[in-house]
Amino acid sequence: MNDVAKVARVSLKTVSRVVNGEPNVSPxxxxxxxxAIDALHYRPDIGASTLRRSDxxxxxxxxxxxDVGNPFSSALHRAVEDEARAHxxxxxxxxLDEDPRRxxxxxxxFTMRRADGLIIAPVGADQSYLNTEIxxxxxxxxxxxxxxxxxxxxxxxxxxxxxxxxxxxxIAHGHRRIACLGDYTRISTARDRQRGYLAALREAGIASDxxxxxxxxxxxxxxxxxxxxxxxxxxxxxxxxxSQNLITIGAVRALRRLGLHHTVALVGFDDFPLADLxxxxxxxxxxxxxxxxxxxxxxxxxxxxxxxxxxxxHWIPTTLIRRGSGELPPPLHRDE
Amino acid sequence: MNDVAKVARVSLKTVSRVVNGEPNVSPxxxxxxxxAIDALHYRPDIGASTLRRSDxxxxxxxxxxxDVGNPFSSALHRAVEDEARAHxxxxxxxxLDEDPRRxxxxxxxFTMRRADGLIIAPVGADQSYLNTEIxxxxxxxxxxxxxxxxxxxxxxxxxxxxxxxxxxxxIAHGHRRIACLGDYTRISTARDRQRGYLAALREAGIASDxxxxxxxxxxxxxxxxxxxxxxxxxxxxxxxxxSQNLITIGAVRALRRLGLHHTVALVGFDDFPLADLxxxxxxxxxxxxxxxxxxxxxxxxxxxxxxxxxxxxHWIPTTLIRRGSGELPPPLHRDE
DNA sequence: TGTGTCTGGGACAACGTTGTCAGGCAGTAG
DNA sequence: CTACTGCCTGACAACGTTGTCCCAGACACA
Numbered sequence: 001m002n003d004v005a006k007v008a009r010v011s012l013k014t015v016s017r018v019v020n021g022e023p024n025v026s027p028x029x030x031x032x033x034x035x036a037i038d039a040l041h042y043r044p045d046i047g048a049s050t051l052r053r054s055d056x057x058x059x060x061x062x063x064x065x066x067d068v069g070n071p072f073s074s075a076l077h078r079a080v081e082d083e084a085r086a087h088x089x090x091x092x093x094x095x096l097d098e099d100p101r102r103x104x105x106x107x108x109x110f111t112m113r114r115a116d117g118l119i120i121a122p123v124g125a126d127q128s129y130l131n132t133e134i135x136x137x138x139x140x141x142x143x144x145x146x147x148x149x150x151x152x153x154x155x156x157x158x159x160x161x162x163x164x165x166x167x168x169x170x171i172a173h174g175h176r177r178i179a180c181l182g183d184y185t186r187i188s189t190a191r192d193r194q195r196g197y198l199a200a201l202r203e204a205g206i207a208s209d210x211x212x213x214x215x216x217x218x219x220x221x222x223x224x225x226x227x228x229x230x231x232x233x234x235x236x237x238x239x240x241x242x243s244q245n246l247i248t249i250g251a252v253r254a255l256r257r258l259g260l261h262h263t264v265a266l267v268g269f270d271d272f273p274l275a276d277l278x279x280x281x282x283x284x285x286x287x288x289x290x291x292x293x294x295x296x297x298x299x300x301x302x303x304x305x306x307x308x309x310x311x312x313x314h315w316i317p318t319t320l321i322r323r324g325s326g327e328l329p330p331p332l333h334r335d336e
Numbered sequence: 337m338n339d340v341a342k343v344a345r346v347s348l349k350t351v352s353r354v355v356n357g358e359p360n361v362s363p364x365x366x367x368x369x370x371x372a373i374d375a376l377h378y379r380p381d382i383g384a385s386t387l388r389r390s391d392x393x394x395x396x397x398x399x400x401x402x403d404v405g406n407p408f409s410s411a412l413h414r415a416v417e418d419e420a421r422a423h424x425x426x427x428x429x430x431x432l433d434e435d436p437r438r439x440x441x442x443x444x445x446f447t448m449r450r451a452d453g454l455i456i457a458p459v460g461a462d463q464s465y466l467n468t469e470i471x472x473x474x475x476x477x478x479x480x481x482x483x484x485x486x487x488x489x490x491x492x493x494x495x496x497x498x499x500x501x502x503x504x505x506x507i508a509h510g511h512r513r514i515a516c517l518g519d520y521t522r523i524s525t526a527r528d529r530q531r532g533y534l535a536a537l538r539e540a541g542i543a544s545d546x547x548x549x550x551x552x553x554x555x556x557x558x559x560x561x562x563x564x565x566x567x568x569x570x571x572x573x574x575x576x577x578x579s580q581n582l583i584t585i586g587a588v589r590a591l592r593r594l595g596l597h598h599t600v601a602l603v604g605f606d607d608f609p610l611a612d613l614x615x616x617x618x619x620x621x622x623x624x625x626x627x628x629x630x631x632x633x634x635x636x637x638x639x640x641x642x643x644x645x646x647x648x649x650h651w652i653p654t655t656l657i658r659r660g661s662g663e664l665p666p667p668l669h670r671d672e
Numbered sequence: 673t674g675t676g677t678c679t680g681g682g683a684c685a686a687c688g689t690t691g692t693c694a695g696g697c698a699g700t701a702g
Numbered sequence: 703c704t705a706c707t708g709c710c711t712g713a714c715a716a717c718g719t720t721g722t723c724c725c726a727g728a729c730a731c732a
Contacts, residue, residue: 001688011712016690024710041468046448047383047394048688051717058383060428069414071407071609078405081431090445092396093429095417109426112382132377252613273407274610277588337718347682352720360680384718387687 001042008036019044050114059089061300062110064103064120066144067095071272072245072289073121076143079293080119087301089116098184100124111138117300119293122147125186139303143296145188146313153303155296155314159189159269162285162318163196164203166241166267169283169320171204174330175239175265179212179230181223181251182243190215193243193269212237223250231258238330239265245272252278267326269318276323283326285318292316337378344372355380386450395425397636398446400439400456402480403431407608408581408625409457412479415629416455423637425452434520436460447474453636455629458483461522475639479632481524482649489639491632491650495525495605498621498654499532500539502577502603505619505656507540510666511575511601515548515566517559517587518579526551529579529605548573559586567594574666575601581608588614603662605654612659619662621654628652 001019005012010029017025018033036042050058063080065073077093084091092115094106103124110118111133118133121144128149130140142154170178180197183190194213201208214230217223223246230236231254240255242248248268255261262280271286295314337355341348346365353361354369372378386394399416401409413429420427428451430442439460446454447469456463457480464485466476478490506514516533519526530549537544550566553559559582566572567590576591578584584604591597598616607622631650 012688013690013712013714014710017711020690026710029711041472043444043448043472045387045450045688047450048387048717049690051381051384051387051687051719052689052691053717054691056717067414068404068417069410071410074405074407074410074413077410077429078403078431081404081429090428090430090449092426093413093417094426095414108379112379113426114381114383136377136379249610249613256613272609274585274608274614277585277592277614278610279615348718349682349684349720350680353681356720362680365681381718384687385720387689387717388719388721389687390721392687 001044003040004033004036004042007040008032056114057116057304058114060092060110060113060115061089061297062092062094062106062113062115062118064094064096064106064110064118066121066123067097068093069095070245072144072270072287075289076121076293076296079290080297083294083297083301089301096121096123098123104129107133111136117141117304119143119296119300120147121145139300141296141300141303143292151311153296153299153311153314155292155299155316157189157287157292157316158318159192160196160199162269162287163193163241163243164200165196165318165320166269166285166326167197167200168203169322169326170239170241170265170267171200171206173239173265173327175237176206176330177209177212177235177237178239178241179214179237180241180243181217181226181247182213182215183247184218185215190243197241197243217244217247217250220246220250220253223247224254225250227251227254228258231260231264237264239328240267242266242268244268245270248272248282248284252282261325262328263331265326265328265330267320271321275321280325280328281323283323284321286321287318288316337380339376340369340372340378343376344368392450393452393640394450396428396446396449396451397425397633398428398430398442398449398451398454398456400430400432400442400446400454402457402459403433404429405431406581408480408606408623411625412457412629412632415626416633419630419633419637425637432457432459434459440465443469447472453477453640455479455632455636456483457481475636477632477636477639479628487647489632489635489647489650491628491635491652493525493623493628493652494654495528496532496535498605498623499529499577499579500536501532501654501656502605502621502662503533503536504539505658505662506575506577506601506603507536507542509575509601509663511573512542512666513545513548513571513573514575514577515550515573516577516579517553517562517583518549518551519583520554521551526579533577533579553580553583553586556582556586556589559583560590561586563587563590564594567596567600573600575664576603578602578604580604581606584608584618584620588618597661598664599667601662601664601666603656607657611657616661616664617659619659620657622657623654624652 001015005015015033018030067073081091096103100123117139119141126149127147130150140152146154182194214226217226240251242251268284271284275282337351341351351369354366403409417427432438436459453475455477462485463483466486476488482490518530550562553562576587578587604620607620611618
């Protein structure tokens with residue numbers, strides 16, 4: 001910038017004025033500065049600029065997701081990016097892989113970069129470590145899972161209601177023995193979905209069978225194995241509620257291999273690409289990751305712009321998508 | 337930092353030394369400084385630090401992808417992130433949506449943030465605008481598509497060879513009338529894949545039928561429509577080569593609706609989740625987005641660390657995955 | 673005791689910007 | 703001619719750090 005000033009034969013400050021489009025610079029000097037900038041290939045240094053500026057905005061937000069490579073996270077990411085773009089802000093991303101240490105490290109690293117705000121899909125049991133940052137005026141919005149120990153905006157899918165709807169749907173089609181396959185119990189949404197499942201059974205007056213509730217399935221392989229085991233029992237279920245993406249896919253794979261895909265009903269939580277193309281097409285409770293991301297980003301930018309109202313919870317509704325697998329009836333000759 | 341120094345009753349510089357773990361500070365003072373840091377919730381400002389530091393490293397790299405939400409991009413993103421993590425570097429991401437203007441804007445914005453390097457999946461016809469930045473010592477690595485007008489490392493899948501293998505595979509199963517459904521012709525990889533298709537036909541002595549080459553399909557809908565049209569002709573093809581993800585999915589959908597999914601052979605370029613679960617499972621030429629991302633990041637970090645050897649091309653091989661759809665034979669009674 | 677070496681610590685400038693303030697120069701009114 | 707206004711422009715300090723240099727004191731050796 002000094003060099004530009006020298007070449008354009010004006011002061012440093014005048015160059016700054018031109019770069020920032022401030023008014024009251026004579027057209028002659030503007031032209032001089034512009035051509036000097038071009039000649040020297042000058043690029044303003046945003047880092048230095050935010051250091052000096054009074055508002056201290058970096059124009060950076062941090063986005064901590066489970067895994068930027070999975071469909072749910074990446075759809076959410078995209079929605080956040082679009083919102084950020086509208087605000088002229090860039091997005092720093094990081095994957096947490098269910099590792100609470102990594103969550104803390106990345107949150108800390110991004111605040112050290114003076115990110116204007118953070119959107120976090122929390123994995124740890126406790127987020128109170130963020131209180132310091134929030135008091136230091138770095139707003140935080142949580143997505144997908146509720147946080148603990150921090151008052152902050154949270155954007156969640158209606159997990160309980162969605163799971164209830166899924167289960168109710170299976171009951172409406174005549175099923176009584178419905179298995180519930182879930183993710184790690186320490187994940188709060190996994191617990192929510194199980195709660196929703198139980199609520200629907202209770203509502204229908206069906207006694208829940210604990211042997212049909214299989215938790216801690218985190219991968220397709222584990223889910224596949226669990227389903228296989230389920231149908232080697234003497235009294236297998238007639239329908240499955242799979243409470244997560246990968247579990248659903250694992251279940252589809254297992255049912256096919258067992259030749260049961262046209263016999264056993266299936267409703268999955270969370271939609272996935274091509275769910276409509278498998279045989280039979282998979283009925284799901286679809287979340288709306290784009291809406292979650294958009295809502296979270298909007299809330300964050302409101303905070304960044306100074307909104308100090310009490311933090312709230314935003315619920316993004318789920319939708320039942322009937323595709324076939326969830327509408328299969330139970331075999332007639334079953335004893336219940 | 338000043339405040340910390342005051343509370344710890346030491347000089348600014350000593351605090352800096354403690355924060356950066358420099359040697360030759362007495363344990364007593366280290367402890368004092370540490371407790372002052374904790375008491376004041378002090379967080380070093382990385383921006384200010386890199387401004388002053390002599391190496392001028394921000395610990396930030398920029399990653400410009402087609403769309404962070406699509407499976408190919410997000411798998412690549414994840415691989416880049418893993419490599420970056422190993423180097424203690426954070427990743428700034430942006431989606432380009434096939435918009436060359438957006439490519440230039442984001443590249444410029446990230447260099448203004450003094451990113452240590454850029455990984456770009458280029459969409460524009462010309463990247464010579466980057467020469468300035470490269471000369472100013474911001475290394476750039478291109479992925480997925482070759483760049484024009486810039487000497488820089490490039491990481492590419494073997495598109496031509498992959499397309500040839502796909503087509504050859506169909507020919508080996510007896511097909512002669514094979515359609516080629518492609519993306520926008522302005523995308524170089526789309527042209528490459530068509531070239532590979534033509535090469536395989538030539539090699540087998542089959543005259544290529546121009547009416548079977550359908551370009552400019554960018555979405556599932558367009559692909560679906562094109563396939564539908566194809567099978568309303570009097571002499572439809574017996575096999576399809578779909579040269580991109582979304583096109584493959586559109587084709588699967590159309591074939592199903594037409595009831596031809598067990599009749600018409602199909603090989604797609606680029607694997608996609610659940611390709612093994614549709615009926616019949618889809619034979620594909622799989623790219624390896626993770627390997628592409630990893631290789632690109634490794635090349636970038638070598639450049640950042642001072643490697644000045646001539647830029648090179650890294651070819652990541654594709655793999656044919658036989659799943660069923662590509663192994664369907666042509667109907668026997670066809671006249672050729 | 674004088675000299676040299678090593679260690680721990682601080683003062684100061686600088687990184688590339690922008691906020692603040694003051695000054696020069698027209699033009700206008702008294 | 704003076705006083706005031708409004709418009710341009712530049713000098714200077716400051717943002718939060720770290721690189722450089724220098725000094726005080728401890729210690730060893732002759």
